[in-house]
Amino acid sequence: MATTKLGFVVQRPPYKSENPKLALTHAISSQSVEIYLEDGDLVTADIAFVGDGVLNCKKDQKAMEHYGLSSTESHIKMSLLLDLNVLVCKEDLERFGMTENDIVIDAEEFGADVEVKVVPYDEIAKMMEEMNHLLFF
Amino acid sequence: MATTKLGFVVQRPPYKSENPKLALTHAISSQSVEIYLEDGDLVTADIAFVGDGVLNCKKDQKAMEHYGLSSTESHIKMSLLLDLNVLVCKEDLERFGMTENDIVIDAEEFGADVEVKVVPYDEIAKMMEEMNHLLFF
Amino acid sequence: MKLVAFVSDYRMPVDTLDRLKPEKLGIILVQNGVYHATTKENGNPSSLLNYSADYFVLQEDLETRGYTSSDVDSKVKVISLGDVVDLIFNDYEKTAWL
Amino acid sequence: MKLVAFVSDYRMPVDTLDRLKPEKLGIILVQNGVYHATTKENGNPSSLLNYSADYFVLQEDLETRGYTSSDVDSKVKVISLGDVVDLIFNDYEKTAWL
Amino acid sequence: MGKLTIGCFASLIGSMNLDFAVKLSGAALEKGHKVDLWVSGNATMLSIEKQREFKDYSSLEKPLKELMEKGLKVTACEACAEARGYHKENTMEGFQRFSMDWYLASIFDADRVLHIGGE
Amino acid sequence: MGKLTIGCFASLIGSMNLDFAVKLSGAALEKGHKVDLWVSGNATMLSIEKQREFKDYSSLEKPLKELMEKGLKVTACEACAEARGYHKENTMEGFQRFSMDWYLASIFDADRVLHIGGE
Numbered sequence: 001m002a003t004t005k006l007g008f009v010v011q012r013p014p015y016k017s018e019n020p021k022l023a024l025t026h027a028i029s030s031q032s033v034e035i036y037l038e039d040g041d042l043v044t045a046d047i048a049f050v051g052d053g054v055l056n057c058k059k060d061q062k063a064m065e066h067y068g069l070s071s072t073e074s075h076i077k078m079s080l081l082l083d084l085n086v087l088v089c090k091e092d093l094e095r096f097g098m099t100e101n102d103i104v105i106d107a108e109e110f111g112a113d114v115e116v117k118v119v120p121y122d123e124i125a126k127m128m129e130e131m132n133h134l135l136f137f
Numbered sequence: 138m139a140t141t142k143l144g145f146v147v148q149r150p151p152y153k154s155e156n157p158k159l160a161l162t163h164a165i166s167s168q169s170v171e172i173y174l175e176d177g178d179l180v181t182a183d184i185a186f187v188g189d190g191v192l193n194c195k196k197d198q199k200a201m202e203h204y205g206l207s208s209t210e211s212h213i214k215m216s217l218l219l220d221l222n223v224l225v226c227k228e229d230l231e232r233f234g235m236t237e238n239d240i241v242i243d244a245e246e247f248g249a250d251v252e253v254k255v256v257p258y259d260e261i262a263k264m265m266e267e268m269n270h271l272l273f274f
Numbered sequence: 275m276k277l278v279a280f281v282s283d284y285r286m287p288v289d290t291l292d293r294l295k296p297e298k299l300g301i302i303l304v305q306n307g308v309y310h311a312t313t314k315e316n317g318n319p320s321s322l323l324n325y326s327a328d329y330f331v332l333q334e335d336l337e338t339r340g341y342t343s344s345d346v347d348s349k350v351k352v353i354s355l356g357d358v359v360d361l362i363f364n365d366y367e368k369t370a371w372l
Numbered sequence: 373m374k375l376v377a378f379v380s381d382y383r384m385p386v387d388t389l390d391r392l393k394p395e396k397l398g399i400i401l402v403q404n405g406v407y408h409a410t411t412k413e414n415g416n417p418s419s420l421l422n423y424s425a426d427y428f429v430l431q432e433d434l435e436t437r438g439y440t441s442s443d444v445d446s447k448v449k450v451i452s453l454g455d456v457v458d459l460i461f462n463d464y465e466k467t468a469w470l
Numbered sequence: 471m472g473k474l475t476i477g478c479f480a481s482l483i484g485s486m487n488l489d490f491a492v493k494l495s496g497a498a499l500e501k502g503h504k505v506d507l508w509v510s511g512n513a514t515m516l517s518i519e520k521q522r523e524f525k526d527y528s529s530l531e532k533p534l535k536e537l538m539e540k541g542l543k544v545t546a547c548e549a550c551a552e553a554r555g556y557h558k559e560n561t562m563e564g565f566q567r568f569s570m571d572w573y574l575a576s577i578f579d580a581d582r583v584l585h586i587g588g589e
Numbered sequence: 590m591g592k593l594t595i596g597c598f599a600s601l602i603g604s605m606n607l608d609f610a611v612k613l614s615g616a617a618l619e620k621g622h623k624v625d626l627w628v629s630g631n632a633t634m635l636s637i638e639k640q641r642e643f644k645d646y647s648s649l650e651k652p653l654k655e656l657m658e659k660g661l662k663v664t665a666c667e668a669c670a671e672a673r674g675y676h677k678e679n680t681m682e683g684f685q686r687f688s689m690d691w692y693l694a695s696i697f698d699a700d701r702v703l704h705i706g707g708e
Contacts (some may be wrong), residue, residue, distance in 0.1 A: 006698045011386040011470075013284055015338065016306040018484045018630045019706050022598060022669075025526065026629070029689035036694030043397055043693045052284060055309065058340030066334040067489055073340070097314050121391060122476040128392075129373050133696060135596070135704035136388065136468045141578045148288040150382055152436065153404040155511045155603045156587050159479060161551075162645065163510070166570035173575030180574045188289055188469030189382060192407065203432040204608055208645040210438070234412050238333075259291060264296075266275050270577060272477070272585035273290065273370045282487070282588065288451045305486060355497035360580050363472055363503070371586045380606070380707065403605060453616035459703050461591055461622070469705045481600060481631050482673060484708050512600050512631065518674035527672035553646035554601060560674070570694035589603050589708065 001040035006030070007131035008045055009124075010053035014072040015063070023047065023137035024075035027075045031082050046085040047130065048124045053137075054092045057103035057116065075108035076116065086116045087124050138177035144268035145182055146261075147190035151209040152200070157193045160184065160274035161212035168219050176248070183222040183268065185261045190274075191229045194253065195239035211255065214244035224251045224261050276300075278307065278366035281322065282309035285355050290372050291325060299327040300366055302352065302358060311350040312341045323349055374398075376464035379405035379420065388470050389423060397425040398464055400431050400456060401448065409448040410439045410459055431455065472581035474502040476546070477573055479511040480589050483528045487586050492530050492537065496570055499540050506580070508573040510547035512589060513539065514554060517546040519562040538564050545572050591700035592623040594693055598630040599708050600646045606705050607635055611649050612654065613703070618659050620625040625699070629666040629708060632672060636665040647659040651682065657683050664691055 008027045014020045027045035039106070049057055061071035079086055088103065106115045128134055144162045151157045164182035171178070186194055198208035216223055225240065243252045265271055278300035279291060284307070291301075301312050301322075308322040311331040323329065327352040336352065337343065343352045353361075362369060375425070376398035377389060389399075390391045399420070401409050408418040409429040421427065427448040434440070434450065451459075460467060472543040478496060480487035486539050488509075495505045509516050516530060523529045538544060551557075561567060595614060599606035607628075614624045628635050635649060644646040657663060665687040668675075680686060696702050 002697075006693065006696065009388070009468075011388050013306050013309065013339075016283060016485055017708055019598060019708065021526065022630050026689045026692065030693055032688070033690040033693045033697070036690065037697060041697065043697050045693075050391065055284075055313075055339070061340040062334075062337040064525070066338050066530065067486070068525070069528060071338075095315055097317065114412050125391070125393065131466075133699070133702040133704075134375075134468055135702070135706070136470060137706045143574065143577065146290070146370075148290050150404050150407065150437075151498075152603055153381060154589055156479060156589065158645065159380075159511055160401075163570045167574055168576070169569070170571040170574045173572065174578060178578065180578050182574075187293065192382075192411075192437070193511065198438045199435040199643070200299055203436050204605070204647065205644070206647060208436075232413055234415065255506040262293070262295065268368075270580070270585075271277075271368050272583070272587070273372060274587045280584075280586075282485075282490075285383075287383045287385065304490060311490065355493055356501060358494060359474075359498045359503065361503050362474065362584065369582065369584045371588065378611075378703075378705075380604075387635060393654045401646065402609060453612055454620060457593075457617045457620050457622065460593065460703065467701065469707065481708070483639065483669075484631055497644055512603055515634075520676065521674040522671040524668060524672050526668070548644070549643060550602075552641040553643050553648065554634055555640040555679070557639065560679070589600070 003042040003044060005044050005131045007128050007134045008047045009134060009136045010056060011051045011136060013052045013055040019073055019137040020053065021075060022043060023050055024079055027084060028082060035063050047079060048087040048127060050089045050124060051092055054096065057088055059102060059104055070117055076104045078082045080107040080112040080114050081110045084113050087119045087127060088116055089124055090118050090120050093118060109136060138242055140169045140179040140181060142181050142268045144265050144271045146271060146273045147186045148188045148191060148273060150192040152231060156274040157190065157209055158212060161216055164221060165216055183264055184216060185224040185264060185266055187226045187261060191233065194225055196241055198241060202254045210222045210241050213241045214247060217249040217251050219242040221253050224264060225253055225255045226261055227255050227257050230255060275368055276366045277368045277370060278302060278361055279370040279372055280304055281310065281372055283307060284309040288372055299325065300361060301325065301327045301329050303331040307338045308339055308341065311347050312345045319347055323347060373466055374464045375466045375468060376400060376459055377468040377470055378402055379408065379470055380405040381405060386470055391453065395424055398459060399423065399425045399427050401429040404436045406437055406439065409445050410443045421445060473579060474498045474554045475506045475576045475580040476584045477508040477510065478513045478586040481512040482515040485589060486528060487588060488513055488530060489528050491586055492533055495542050496537050497539040499537060499542060505542050506576040507542060507544040508576060510550050514551040514556055517551060517561050517565045518556055519560055526585040551581060592698060593617045593701050594625045594695045594699040595630065595703045596627040597632045597705040600631040601634040601649060605647060606688040606707060607632055607649060608647050610705055611652055614661050615656050618656060618661060624661050624664040625695040626661060627695060629669050633665040633670040633675055633706060636670060636680050636684045637675055638679055
């Protein structure tokens with residue numbers, strides 16, 4: 001009965017690199033990892049958007065309409081639906097003049113219970129300390 | 138009987154991207170383009186290294202020894218062997234504290250007649266004006 | 275020469291734009307280049323907008339990233355892919371993808 | 373935490389190093405990261421060497437780009453791939469590829 | 471009406487440079503121009519047949535085939551493809567494979583060239 | 590001796606991240622560690638058989654097979670591969686294909702993880 005905690009840190013803006021999307025899909029796969037593990041063993045995934053990475057959280061992305069591609073926004077909503085801990089760096093949002101109104105906060109329409117948390121960088125640093133391993137995207 | 142002049146401008150350092158090498162291999166292919174053209178028609182390729190691109194010209198690259206990969210240096214020598222016009226931006230070399238002693242200048246060992254020309258950026262700008270098309274790498 | 279440059283990154287890995295001095299310069303912001311048109315940092319517009327150039331931004335790349343015409347700096351004209359084709363053929367002679 | 377960061381680019385597209393404040397920080401320069409150890413601009417060493425960190429550079433990536441140990445800034449220790457493995461396992465707990 | 475030659479070096483999935491190149495080709499054909507598309511380096515990935523469509527990944531086989539029917543000529547660098555394990559047998563029908571000089575020959579009589587570097 | 594899990598997202602040819610990942614795997618095995626290598630995104634290109642060797646392109650089929658004989662476990666993301674047209678039929682022998690949770694499961698009992706982002 002052990003838990004391995006992973007921190008997914010997204011530093012890059014969306015679309016110009018596949019990385020931010022792969023960060024989210026890999027984090028989401030923590031929900032099905034038990035098939036490989038023994039009973040009671042767990043892998044958890046926390047996600048943090050920092051630096052230009054916070055641009056992934058912008059609302060109203062029309063990637064499906066223009067490129068037939070699921071948006072990073074929709075993957076963030078999926079993460080919420082699966083109860084993942086999603087943090088967004090407050091200082092970076094402010095640097096870009098963005099507020100909670102500009103970004104994805106909830107996925108109510110899918111029945112998600114948890115919300116995106118806009119937090120000071122110190123809390124993201126604390127999360128990183130607590131994790132067993134970090135994955136930077 | 139027409140000539141189309143192409144300017145290949147290399148802006149990135151070697152190895153972290155395939156682009157600088159592809160710039161040189163594509164420029165070199167100007168030597169065999171006639172098979173597709175009518176008699177007397179020509180495509181010429183001038184190559185300029187600017188910005189971080191001048192780092193491609195560093196001597197003594199050991200890519201073959203360590204990665205089994207032909208070096209950018211060897212492709213520059215091949216370009217000289219084929220009489221291509223190869224320009225290196227003087228100001229950028231100086232910015233990096235590099236001199237002609239640090240970079241590939243000739244390919245005497247292969248019997249090349251032409252040499253790499255270290256020139257002020259103004260001459261590279263003039264070359265770019267004279268070309269029909271530019272390809273940035 | 276008349277040159278149109280495509281900017282597809284937000285953090286530019288190259289400084290070529292500082293060197294190019296064509297008689298006429300157009301800058302088309304595509305892909306993550308659109309952030310230069312939409313995003314201020316600490317209140318300041320992107321320094322990429324300081325060149326003496328005509329600026330354009332591709333509407334679908336803007337919308338893909340969650341922005342609309344109303345988010346775009348007034349220096350920058352919102353255009354379609356068809357407009358990009360016309361600019362390439364009618365207004366400029368050479369292109370540069372940076 | 374004890375964190376070792378890999379830097380593989382010369383122009384860093386991310387500013388994450390400015391934020392990370394681990395109790396112990398190592399920086400391993402690989403691939404085009406080696407230029408931070410070898411290359412001055414206008415006489416100034418790379419600002420990447422200003423962190424309070426232990427610095428390492430991978431010998432084979434240095435040589436691939438035409439440099440030798442004698443070109444390396446005195447702050448930076450030249451190491452092999454085997455040394456990289458030992459640093460990861462023995463000296464640090466977490467890694468970051470930036 | 472003119473001729474546009476586009477070159478692209480980026481992967482099928484990742485930077486979305488190929489999505490842009492294919493869409494721009496379509497827009498230029500729509501306006502009556504002739505378009506040649508050259509893919510080299512990682513962009514030779516565009517030439518493989520039977521890419522599976524998922525909403526999470528760029529998928530260009532279908533739009534590309536439609537443009538080829540409208541006259542788009544598209545050619546992959548043969549050496550770049552072979553080095554990656556992309557062979558003639560799994561190349562999409564109608565997708566040409568030549569050496570790099572094909573690109574330069576296409577540029578020879580092009581009115582405009584857009585060379586999309588970067589990966 | 591410990592276990593190192595390496596993840597890599599970069600193309601076979603281009604950034605040389607995969608060259609680095611494969612070499613580092615070799616160095617860790619040499620020191621007696623256990624190594625799992627996960628490739629996702631464009632790095633699934635590593636899994637294709639019959640890459641042709643040219644001096645101008647990174648070529649990792651041979652060194653990879655040698656490391657697999659020495660115990661390297663290497664797995665590609667199945668969806669990332671399929672989206673690119675890389676199917677089971679042309680996957681290198683011994684190269685596993687699983688969904689992304691395999692990577693997380695490998696990390697579960699790893700002592701160290703090196704996740705190589707970037708493309």
